[in-house]
Amino acid sequence: MLKIQEIREIIKLIDQSSIEKFTFESEGTKIKLEKGNSNAHVQTEQKNAEPVKQETPATQEVKQDEPKQEKVETTNNENISNSSAAAVDPSLHKITSPMVGTFYQSSSPDTPSYVKKGDSVSPEKIVCIVEAMKLFNEIEAEVSGEIVEILVEDGQLVEYGQPLFLVKQN
Known part of the structure; x- marks a missing residue:
């Protein structure tokens, strides 16, 4: 499956080119991009999953929630408090x-x-x-x-x- 950063890079490249429609398929993931005058349509599909459709202005990157990073930040905050307790001893x-x-x-x-x-x-x-x-x-x-x-x-x-x-x- 493609990472969000890879999808963002593809969107940037398509946005900077004269390509109007783009389809990419890899390892069961399919991405369709259509560029128009005002909006780009991004559709990501996975095998055995419903398509996800997003609309975003052609000059903006796709913004998606990244819960993994939020979880990592939370655990890092817990570790900071644990290591500060260790500093006491x-x-x-x-x-x-x-x-x-x-x-x-x-x-x-x-x-x-x-x-x-x-x-x-x-x-x-x-x-x-x-x-x-x-x-x-x-x-x-x-x-x-x-x-x-x-x-x-x-x-x-x-x-x-x-x-x-x-x-x-x-």
Whole structure:
């Protein structure tokens, strides 16, 4: 399925060209664009789904709700409050993300988490995976101790340097 940014790019390109009608079909998604003097009609269809029709001025980009991003922002706000609580206790070690990516607590959805709150860890113990550009990077604890807090949710986007876990060192 096409991402909203890709659809916006297609609309821009069609708007800047002399093309009046455009149809694109890929992986079960079909996009039809018709350009007129005042409005462009955008219709997106998915197999086994009802067509969605939008009208927008030819010079404007399609605006659609992106609930995924809102959810991410909400969870990030929760993490900020968790990490500020961690700042109160400087004796806790923060295991941070070494890269931007997606946080996973286990190697697959049907396997248990690498660690849970209260688990003991050693420096080489794998605590999570951060996926970046289709590469799954195993993150090690780096210290011996007990997991006090898990600061991110499974499947959440994480930033470079963002705290993932709090560990009470032995």
